[in-house]
Amino acid sequence: xxxxxxxxxxxxxxxxxxxxxxxxxxxxxxxxxxxxxxxxxxxxxxxxxxxxxxxxxxxxxxxxxxxxxxxxxxxxxxxxxxxxxxxxxxxxxxxxxxxxxxxxxxxxxxxxxxxxxxxxxxxxxxxxxxxxxxxxxxxxxxxxxxxxxxxxxxxxxxxxxxxxxxxxxxxxxxxxxxxxxxxxxxxxxxxxxxxxxxxxxxxxxxxxxxxxxxxxxxxxxxxxxxxxxxxxxxxxxxxxxxxxxxxxxxxxxxxxxxxxxxxxxxxxxxxxxxxxxxxxxxxxxxxxxxxxxxxxxxxxxxxxxxxxxxxxxxxxxxxxxxxxxxxxxxxxxxxxxxxxxxxxxxxxxxxxxxxxxxxxxxxxxxxxxxxxxxxxxxxxxxxxxxxxxxxxxxxxxxxxxxx
Amino acid sequence: xxxxxxxxxxxxxxxxxxxxxxxxxxxxxxxxxxxxxxxxxxxxxxxxxxxxxxxxxxxxxxxxxxxxxxxxxxxxxxxxxxxxxxxxxxxxxxxxxxxxxxxxxx
Numbered sequence: 304x305x306x307x308x309x310x311x312x313x314x315x316x317x318x319x320x321x322x323x324x325x326x327x328x329x330x331x332x333x334x335x336x337x338x339x340x341x342x343x344x345x346x347x348x349x350x351x352x353x354x355x356x357x358x359x360x361x362x363x364x365x366x367x368x369x370x371x372x373x374x375x376x377x378x379x380x381x382x383x384x385x386x387x388x389x390x391x392x393x394x395x396x397x398x399x400x401x402x403x404x405x406x407x408x409x410x411x412x413x414x415x416x417x418x419x420x421x422x423x424x425x426x427x428x429x430x431x432x433x434x435x436x437x438x439x440x441x442x443x444x445x446x447x448x449x450x451x452x453x454x455x456x457x458x459x460x461x462x463x464x465x466x467x468x469x470x471x472x473x474x475x476x477x478x479x480x481x482x483x484x485x486x487x488x489x490x491x492x493x494x495x496x497x498x499x500x501x502x503x504x505x506x507x508x509x510x511x512x513x514x515x516x517x518x519x520x521x522x523x524x525x526x527x528x529x530x531x532x533x534x535x536x537x538x539x540x541x542x543x544x545x546x547x548x549x550x551x552x553x554x555x556x557x558x559x560x561x562x563x564x565x566x567x568x569x570x571x572x573x574x575x576x577x578x579x580x581x582x583x584x585x586x587x588x589x590x591x592x593x594x595x596x597x598x599x600x601x602x603x604x605x606x607x608x609x610x611x612x613x614x615x616x617x618x619x620x621x622x623x624x625x626x627x628x629x630x631x632x633x634x635x636x637x638x639x640x641x642x643x644x645x646x647x648x649x650x651x652x653x654x655x656x657x658x659x660x661x662x663x664x665x666x667x668x669x670x671x672x673x674x675x676x677x678x679x680x681x682x683x684x685x686x687x688x689x690x691x692x693x694x695x696x697x698x699x700x701x702x703x704x705x706x
Numbered sequence: 707x708x709x710x711x712x713x714x715x716x717x718x719x720x721x722x723x724x725x726x727x728x729x730x731x732x733x734x735x736x737x738x739x740x741x742x743x744x745x746x747x748x749x750x751x752x753x754x755x756x757x758x759x760x761x762x763x764x765x766x767x768x769x770x771x772x773x774x775x776x777x778x779x780x781x782x783x784x785x786x787x788x789x790x791x792x793x794x795x796x797x798x799x800x801x802x803x804x805x806x807x808x809x810x811x812x
Contacts, residue, residue: 404749404751405751405773408753408777409776409780412753412781413753413782413811413812414779415780416812643738643740644735644738645735645743650745651746652746652747652749653746653747655746655749657751657752659745660752660754663812664812
């Protein structure tokens with residue numbers, strides 16, 4: 304098959320998450336999937352996909368059929384030899400998942416995230432102030448690549464001088480090469496790097512999340528009241544750092560791109576900071592940093608009159624659901640004044656994004672601080688670079704003219 | 707079935723018929739009401755469906771679970787009648803329930 308036959312209007316609709324030409328603008332394909340193949344099957348990579356909002360809302364949270372126990376990433380689910388370590392709660396189902404999720408939900412809450420706002424603002428100022436008076440600003444290298452790692456560092460109480468090292472290590476971990484599936488060794492969330500810090504924090508307690516994780520008592524899935532082990536804490540910290548870094552960087556890139564493309568709406572936000580919050584929600588709907596999430600099918604399930612057999616992989620195309628005009632009128636139009644139901648970017652159900660509150664605070668504060676300094680910008684499209692994988696989609700670099 | 711009155715932070719009132727067995731959160735989200743998010747779809751972990759229950763109704767609700775009680779200390783602007791609306795299951799006994807939305811969920 305060639306790209307032309309696969310994507311032309313006469314041929315049956317084709318989609319996979321690896322092809323750069325589809326990843327650059329997946330939305331016309333998503334629209335065709337919703338209209339022509341609401342249950343899509345890709346024989347080449349062996350997955351099914353759901354693209355309509357109503358279908359995703361109905362099935363995504365049903366963990367008894369659509370399981371996370373073999374991870375949430377297409378390539379890893381299909382790898383025979385994947386081993387999920389205990390405590391890797393994002394890749395577990397109840398009952399193991401329940402106790403761990405509750406522990407993290409207790410310490411990763413809206414209030415705690417909002418309490419970071421002043422620190423996040425100061426961090427943004429440190430990134431942005433040196434650029435005032437210049438004529439160029441890169442949403443990724445100058446801000447998006449720095450802020451999320453810095454915030455994870457704040458949250459965990461990692462000393463400033465160690466934060467860059469942590470960020471660099473996390474950044475490399477979940478990247479894919481363009482056009483290629485991920486390698487299984489990238490599943491190693493149990494990476495090194497935080498051990499020394501955990502051990503140091505045992506003897507130097509503070510008011511950070513790491514100290515809280517060291518002290519929290521919980522009932523595990525056997526009903527025993529206990530503290531987390533060092534290995535469990537290590538996995539938690541790696542998950543939080545891994546999940547909160549690239550995605551938030553992508554959110555910052557997307558507000559740069561989308562508001563660059565919609566200067567009238569950008570000016571409206573700059574003139575009225577009350578619009579920052581709805582603008583971030585609309586950007587999350589319009590360009591979700593994680594466009595698709597995979598699940599392992601535990602038992603045969605009928606969808607749109609067809610049986611999806613146990614053992615299959617189902618991709619939930621959240622980015623497509625967010626554009627579904629049956630749920631979001633005129634879904635392909637970006638409109639910060641949109642009213643109505645929330646997007647599904649953070650997922651639904653027991654595995655919905657624990658960092659949603661943090662991502663929202665970071666997105667709001669970053670956008671506000673950028674607009675205060677640079678109310679107008681034009682993206683340097685010729686030098687911007689987009690990449691997409693089976694897990695994330697966004698800008699690796701997004702230089703802009705601000706002069 | 708119960709009639710539930712949702713009052714937005716701006717004072718806008720919506721009265722919805724919610725089926726027994728569904729949660730107060732689901733009733734709002736399925737109608738697309740702003741002010742309740744409910745990311746975790748009722749699994750009591752995201753704390754984005756916070757409401758203030760009308761004092762006349764507060765004592766008629768089942769006690770919050772341990773997890774809900776923990777999360778209620780972590781929502782934005784908690785008050786004595788705060789509850790997570792995903793943990794309030796609708797029944798005939800709640801016909802007429804009034805809940806108010808907080809200024810923000812996150």
